[in-house]
Amino acid sequence: MEKHKYKYMFVLLVVSVATLFLVSGSALMYEGPSAELIEHAQAEGVVVVYSATSRIAAAAEAFQAKYNIRVEYSQLGDGEMIAKVTRENIADVAGADFVLAQDGGRVFGELIQPGYLENYIPDSLADIIPDTYQTPMVFQFCNKLFVYNSENAEESPITNVWALTDPEWQGRLHLKDPFQEGVNANFFTMVTSPSLAAELEKAYKNHYGVEIELTTPNAGYEWIKGIFANGVVLGTSDTRISEAVGAKGQSEQLIGLFTFNKVGPGNQDKNLALAPAMDLEPFSGFYYPMYALINSKAANPNAAKLFIEFLLTDEGFGPWIHTTGDYSPNPTVPIPDGDYPLSFWDEILVREDPEWTFQNRAEVEDFLNSYMY
Numbered sequence: 001m002e003k004h005k006y007k008y009m010f011v012l013l014v015v016s017v018a019t020l021f022l023v024s025g026s027a028l029m030y031e032g033p034s035a036e037l038i039e040h041a042q043a044e045g046v047v048v049v050y051s052a053t054s055r056i057a058a059a060a061e062a063f064q065a066k067y068n069i070r071v072e073y074s075q076l077g078d079g080e081m082i083a084k085v086t087r088e089n090i091a092d093v094a095g096a097d098f099v100l101a102q103d104g105g106r107v108f109g110e111l112i113q114p115g116y117l118e119n120y121i122p123d124s125l126a127d128i129i130p131d132t133y134q135t136p137m138v139f140q141f142c143n144k145l146f147v148y149n150s151e152n153a154e155e156s157p158i159t160n161v162w163a164l165t166d167p168e169w170q171g172r173l174h175l176k177d178p179f180q181e182g183v184n185a186n187f188f189t190m191v192t193s194p195s196l197a198a199e200l201e202k203a204y205k206n207h208y209g210v211e212i213e214l215t216t217p218n219a220g221y222e223w224i225k226g227i228f229a230n231g232v233v234l235g236t237s238d239t240r241i242s243e244a245v246g247a248k249g250q251s252e253q254l255i256g257l258f259t260f261n262k263v264g265p266g267n268q269d270k271n272l273a274l275a276p277a278m279d280l281e282p283f284s285g286f287y288y289p290m291y292a293l294i295n296s297k298a299a300n301p302n303a304a305k306l307f308i309e310f311l312l313t314d315e316g317f318g319p320w321i322h323t324t325g326d327y328s329p330n331p332t333v334p335i336p337d338g339d340y341p342l343s344f345w346d347e348i349l350v351r352e353d354p355e356w357t358f359q360n361r362a363e364v365e366d367f368l369n370s371y372m373y
Contacts, residue, residue, distance in 0.1 A: 030128055030313070030332065033122070033310075034123070034124070037302060037305060037309075038067065040302035041067065041069060041303040041305070041306040043302075044300040044303045045069060045070060046069065046070045046071075046072065046300055047069060047070070047072070047300050047304055047306075047307050048071075048072045048073070048095065048096050048097045049098060049307070050095070050096040050099045050100070051073055051074070051076070051099070051100040052075070052077070052078060052101055052102050053075070053140075053290065055319040055320060056075065056100060058318070059311060059316055059317075059318070059319050060073050062319075063316065066310070066315075069306070069307075071307070078106070078181075078182050079103075079182075081099060081101055082101070082106055082110050082111060085111055085295070086111070086116060089114075089295075089296070089297060092297065094299045095295065096298075097294065097295055097299060097300045097303060097304035098292060098298065098304040098307065098308060099117065099292075099293055099295070100140075100291070101117075101293065102288060102289065102291070103182030103183060103186065104136075104183075104288065104289055104352050104353075104354030104358075105185075105186050105189070105354050105358040105361050106182060107291060107293070108357075108358045109358035111293070113358075115296055116297075117293040117294065118293065118296050119134075119294075120293070120294045120304075120305055121134050121135075122309040122312065124309065125309065125330065128330060128331070128332060129312065130331070133289075134329075136289075136354065137291060138289040138290070138291060139289075139290050139291060139308070139312065139329070140290040140317075140320060140326060140329075141290075141345075142259060142261075142287065142326060143259070143260045143285060143286070143349055144257055144258055144288075145258075145260050145276045145277065145278070145284055146158075146161075146255055146257050146285055147242070147245060147246075147256050147258060147260075147262070147263055147274050147276050148245070148253065148275060149245055149246055149247075149250060149253055149255075149273050149274065150246075150274060150275035152253075153253065153275075156278075156280070157253050157255070158277065158280065159281060160203055160206065160280060160281045161203065161282070161283065162200075162208070163207065164255070165223065165227055165229075165230050166230070167230075169230060169255070170231045171230075171231035171233060172253065172254050173232045173233065174234075174241045174245055174254060174256040175232060175235065175256060175258070176236070176238055176241060176258065177236065179365070179368075180236060183286075183288040183352065185364070185365060185368075186288065186352045186361065187286040187288075187350060187352070188368065189361045190286065190350050190351075190352060190356065190357065191220040191350065192217070192218060192221055192364055193353070196220055197218035197219045198219070199283070200219040200220055200282060201219035202282065204219060204222075206281060216367075224371075225371060228371035228372060234372070238258035238259045241256045241257075241258045242256060242258050242259075242262035242263075242272065243270065243272065245258075246272030247272065247273075248271065248272070248273050257285060259325055260285075260324060260325035261325035263275070263276055263324070263325075264323065264324030264336070264338075279348075280348075283348060283349060284349060285348075286349050286352065287346075287350075288352040292308045292311060312328065313333070314328075314332065314333045317330070321334065321335075321336075324338065325339070327341075327345075329342070
């Protein structure tokens with residue numbers, strides 16, 4: 001395991017140096033929103049936002065103070081937001097000017113493709129935010145990792161995700177019900193993609209020493225079948241799952257798949273024993289985007305554009321900037337001490353592809369149903 005530690009020290013050094021150069025170069029390029037955009041936005045005087053995150057309240061307060069534009073916001077669940085935006089667009093009713101929405105597959109297929117939501121890339125940030133995060137425009141990334149109880153373990157008890165299908169781990173993997181949170185369903189959909197299925201096939205051989213014998217369409221489906229047949233424990237919230245996995249004094253080792261921020265400093269008062277398994281083959285979890293998208297029928301499009309640009313800066317990202325596991329697509333926005341940049345996570349986590357998940361999720365959900373119920 002020592003070689004893995006040095007590998008990650010090296011990777012972290014490389015990405016830290018790269019980020020330093022990128023930040024120092026890019027910070028000089030951002031000149032802020034145009035005077036014309038500010039003028040038009042202030043003339044509108046108000047902006048309406050539907051948000052999947054409660055921290056929109058703090059961001060709205062900062063935006064109002066800076067630009068003297070009133071913000072009306074509603075926090076909505078993923079499905080509720082998608083249904084509301086759809087109804088309002090069909091009825092030609094004024095609703096949100098823009099949304100902060102996750103569950104990329106449904107957002108792509110149900111809101112972007114029909115033309116209800118439109119992409120917006122601020123000119124001032126187009127050369128700063130990497131192209132891969134611009135279409136659709138990502139406002140924030142969150143990550144979920146495999147995390148183990150570290151009370152009596154100095155390192156991860158597994159090194160390969162196929163171990164979670166072995167009898168030794170029966171009933172000891174905890175994760176959130178994929179039918180209760182779209183991003184989890186999207187993760188399982190992603191592992192069935194050709195590229196990840198190929199990685200899982202290779203990981204199977206590395207773990208067992210033999211080629212995989214398929215009873216399902218590919219190795220991704222086979223892994224899903226394996227963990228559910230092995231008695232995976234489904235929870236209702238990442239908080240409760242982290243508490244179940246990390247509780248001290250347990251007689252057997254547990255592993256959970258939940259948001260990385262549950263391992264961060266904000267949870268120290270819970271006295272949990274948690275550590276991320278950051279060197280698993282072929283992935284250590286997944287990360288997923290929250291998108292900032294303008295309503296095609298926005299009554300206040302300029303105020304929406306200005307607020308989106310604000311959220312993509314370190315000032316606008318302030319409510320998230322100190323939380324482990326929350327990342328701006330803008331590389332000039334700092335991350336908390338002890339966390340890692342997006343370039344690091346991209347190497348070890350599965351990234352959600354909204355188009356792939358929209359096209360294939362129904363099939364994967366049918367497959368999940370056959371093992372969950």
